[in-house]
Amino acid sequence: MHRARHLTGWLQAAPLALILLTFLVLPIITIVIVSFWRATEFSIIPAFVFDNYVFFFTSSVTYKVFFATFKYAAITWALTLTIGFTVAYFLAFHIRSLQLQIGLFLLCTIPFWTSNIIRMISWIPFLGRNGIANSTLISWGVIDQPLEWLLFSDFSVILAFVHLYTLFMVVPIFNTMMRIDRSLMEAARDAGASDWQTLWNVIVPLCKPGIMIGTIFVVTLVMGDFITVRFMSGSQKANVGRLISNDIALLQYPSASATAVVLLCTVLIVIAILLRFVDIRKEL
Amino acid sequence: MTDSPTFSRRSLLKSAAATATIAGANTLGAPMIWAQNIKDITLRQFGTGVSNLNEVAQKLKEDLGFTLEMTALDSDSVTQRAATQPGSFDIADIEYWICKKVWPTGNLQAMDTSKIKNYDKIVGIFRDGKLTPESTIAQGTAPHTVGFTDGPGGTTFADHESGWMTLIPTIYNADTLGIRPDLINRPINNWHELLNPEFKGKASILDISSIGIMDMAMVCESMGEIQYGDKGNMTREEIDKTFAIFTEAKKNGQFRAFWKTFDESVNLMASGEVVIQSMWSPAITAVKSRGIPCVYQPLEEGYRSWGGGIGLSKALTGIELDAAYDYINWYLDGWVGGFLMRQGYYSAVPETSKNFMSENEWGYWFEGKPATDVITSPFGDPLAQAGDIRDGGSFYDRMGAVACWNSVMDENQYMVRRWNEFIAS
Numbered sequence: 001m002h003r004a005r006h007l008t009g010w011l012q013a014a015p016l017a018l019i020l021l022t023f024l025v026l027p028i029i030t031i032v033i034v035s036f037w038r039a040t041e042f043s044i045i046p047a048f049v050f051d052n053y054v055f056f057f058t059s060s061v062t063y064k065v066f067f068a069t070f071k072y073a074a075i076t077w078a079l080t081l082t083i084g085f086t087v088a089y090f091l092a093f094h095i096r097s098l099q100l101q102i103g104l105f106l107l108c109t110i111p112f113w114t115s116n117i118i119r120m121i122s123w124i125p126f127l128g129r130n131g132i133a134n135s136t137l138i139s140w141g142v143i144d145q146p147l148e149w150l151l152f153s154d155f156s157v158i159l160a161f162v163h164l165y166t167l168f169m170v171v172p173i174f175n176t177m178m179r180i181d182r183s184l185m186e187a188a189r190d191a192g193a194s195d196w197q198t199l200w201n202v203i204v205p206l207c208k209p210g211i212m213i214g215t216i217f218v219v220t221l222v223m224g225d226f227i228t229v230r231f232m233s234g235s236q237k238a239n240v241g242r243l244i245s246n247d248i249a250l251l252q253y254p255s256a257s258a259t260a261v262v263l264l265c266t267v268l269i270v271i272a273i274l275l276r277f278v279d280i281r282k283e284l
Numbered sequence: 285m286t287d288s289p290t291f292s293r294r295s296l297l298k299s300a301a302a303t304a305t306i307a308g309a310n311t312l313g314a315p316m317i318w319a320q321n322i323k324d325i326t327l328r329q330f331g332t333g334v335s336n337l338n339e340v341a342q343k344l345k346e347d348l349g350f351t352l353e354m355t356a357l358d359s360d361s362v363t364q365r366a367a368t369q370p371g372s373f374d375i376a377d378i379e380y381w382i383c384k385k386v387w388p389t390g391n392l393q394a395m396d397t398s399k400i401k402n403y404d405k406i407v408g409i410f411r412d413g414k415l416t417p418e419s420t421i422a423q424g425t426a427p428h429t430v431g432f433t434d435g436p437g438g439t440t441f442a443d444h445e446s447g448w449m450t451l452i453p454t455i456y457n458a459d460t461l462g463i464r465p466d467l468i469n470r471p472i473n474n475w476h477e478l479l480n481p482e483f484k485g486k487a488s489i490l491d492i493s494s495i496g497i498m499d500m501a502m503v504c505e506s507m508g509e510i511q512y513g514d515k516g517n518m519t520r521e522e523i524d525k526t527f528a529i530f531t532e533a534k535k536n537g538q539f540r541a542f543w544k545t546f547d548e549s550v551n552l553m554a555s556g557e558v559v560i561q562s563m564w565s566p567a568i569t570a571v572k573s574r575g576i577p578c579v580y581q582p583l584e585e586g587y588r589s590w591g592g593g594i595g596l597s598k599a600l601t602g603i604e605l606d607a608a609y610d611y612i613n614w615y616l617d618g619w620v621g622g623f624l625m626r627q628g629y630y631s632a633v634p635e636t637s638k639n640f641m642s643e644n645e646w647g648y649w650f651e652g653k654p655a656t657d658v659i660t661s662p663f664g665d666p667l668a669q670a671g672d673i674r675d676g677g678s679f680y681d682r683m684g685a686v687a688c689w690n691s692v693m694d695e696n697q698y699m700v701r702r703w704n705e706f707i708a709s
Contacts, residue, residue, distance in 0.1 A: 043367070043368060059701075059705075060705075061704060061705045061708045061709075064708055064709070065708050068708075124551075125555070128555050128556075128557055129555070129556060129557055130555060130556050131555075148485050151557070152540055152541045152557075230544075233541075234488075234539075234540060234541020234542060234543075234552075235491045235541060235542035235543065235544060235707065236534070236539065236541060236542060236707070237708075238704075238707050238708035242707070242708075243704065243708070246704055246707070249358070249360055250360060250493075250700055251360055251361075251363075251364050
């Protein structure tokens with residue numbers, strides 16, 4: 001009887017375990033193995049050499065590009081958190097009717113019915129030298145010359161990131177906010193707390209798991225991105241993802257794998273640090 | 285309503301007719317073995333998008349009866365496939381600089397020029413390297429230097445017309461900078477204008493290292509900063525100097541963006557984000573067709589040129605090999621040439637293409653004469669009005685002013701790494 005239950009447990013876990021093994025663990029192992037191979041211009045040679053890593057860690061480009069990647073992640077995180085928290089707060093505490101809450105929440109997701117790339121590229125004619133933003137500002141007399149930094153700059157890259165990923169902050173934060181017992185807020189008010197004190201001492205601590213899940217989403221998405229950086233910077237800026245995609249285009253798979261392995265480790269370390277702050281399992 | 289399938293009278297008639305046709309073909313089969321075999325042949329061709337055109341495969345099916353399957357890939361994938369998977373293709377449509385990399389692997393077979401009907405009419409560039417007897421040969425991977433091999437099994441290049449060709453030339457052109465004359469308002473005559481501070485924040489270069497480095501070299505040489513031994517095969521020192529100049533320009537904000545795809549280059553130019561940039565001929569056409577003035581500016585230092593050809597897989601034998609020769613002869617027979625020349629490219633045997641072009645088209649595209657009537661592309665888009673002259677003039681003016689051929693350097697991997705640094709800087 002005991003053995004049978006034991007077996008049932010294994011069998012129940014098996015499908016998911018198999019899927020994860022085939023589609024997640026094996027590819028990662030392959031990438032790690034290939035990262036030790038050698039490559040010439042048009043062939044890849046199985047080997048066990050550290051060339052790719054040596055080049056990676058001794059190149060000044062690596063550090064510049066990692067710095068840029070962290071910069072994009074940090075700024076995007078701060079902005080999406082501010083906007084996402086505000087939107088979630090408004091939805092959770094200012095909208096009283098459940099129907100309206102659900103309606104407004106769905107409204108937030110409408111842009112996600114179109115593809116990422118389309119939403120990103122539509123910024124280009126908007127922000128361009130002769131784009132809608134510049135011509136509007138000129139016609140209002142705010143500026144005389146078109147603002148060049150609107151497009152193909154760090155500004156446009158981060159703008160696109162914030163636009164693309166804020167919803168990933170809104171959803172988990174909104175979710176945790178909806179679980180907060182309203183009587184806690186009444187108690188805070190009865191105890192004489194101001195709105196700000198309630199927000200800072202009651203709501204924010206209780207929202208931590210949501211903030212953390214949103215943070216993990218945004219940070220991993222931004223750190224792994226390459227296409228947004230390429231399009232919105234007009235290929236002028238680079239992050240780690242672009243290094244990998246350039247290597248792949250040049251058939252330097254081993255070098256791309258090595259970069260991918262380092263990026264994966266970096267992201268895992270970042271997530272591990274984040275998880276030290278909040279025990280997501282306990283809080284959910 | 286019932287769920288049983290219903291047949292309309294028309295569909296029944298149709299299928300009856302089809303059955304009859306098949307029956308007819310079968311009864312006629314016996315005396316037409318050869319024709320039937322040819323119909324069953326499928327040649328698998330892969331190459332870059334430029335000449336992998338479905339129209340060509342359709343016309344081939346009509347004219348010769350066999351099927352050509354085309355796969356379009358980017359030039360890096362083309363190189364890799366030609367070098368590593370000889371069994372995956374019958375015909376490789378590649379550029380000459382790719383041939384330089386791929387030929388030594390022995391995956392392609394030499395072609396007997398005596399079987400090429402129009403061999404004698406192929407332009408000199410692809411034979412002895414000289415467009416006209418007085419021409420000088422440009423730097424880089426000039427097609428004739430990798431166009432011949434010693435014999436059927438040769439894996440090295442011959443320095444003369446040996447009778448065995450590596451690639452049959454199909455398509456080529458001369459590239460230069462594209463400009464927006466309405467936004468520049470003054471003549472542009474030199475490559476160094478790309479880095480002129482006047483165009484700060486309004487210049488662009490393509491983000492494809494092997495071609496971008498050539499455009500950079502044309503600019504640096506024109507500035508008088510660097511004298512290259514051979515732009516197509518730079519030393520590390522030359523590569524470093526070139527990138528130093530361009531990195532500084534990038535830091536000073538000279539470039540608005542870099543482009544990687546055809547569409548990006550068109551949009552940058554059409555929207556006015558960029559007024560001067562490296563560009564490809566059909567991209568100029570695309571900008572013009574939106575009613576925006578755009579010139580493929582001939583420059584004093586000359587053009588950066590490229591050429592493509594078709595090579596046969598080592599694995600091709602027997603009737604398939606015969607079909608491949610038929611295909612090559614058909615390719616050089618004029619229809620394809622006319623089709624390509626009406627898009628602004630050049631054909632390897634221009635005189636046969638003439639038969640498939642109107643006098644007006646021939647005059648405009650080849651002879652550099654003013655158009656006498658509207659010039660349209662093979663797809664029906666108007667490209668030029670009566671009175672317009674092709675940028676750069678005639679075939680001999682343009683191809684005679686080639687300064688450098690697309691190439692692959694000995695220091696390619698070093699260059700690629702520097703290129704990545706340049707993008708990240």
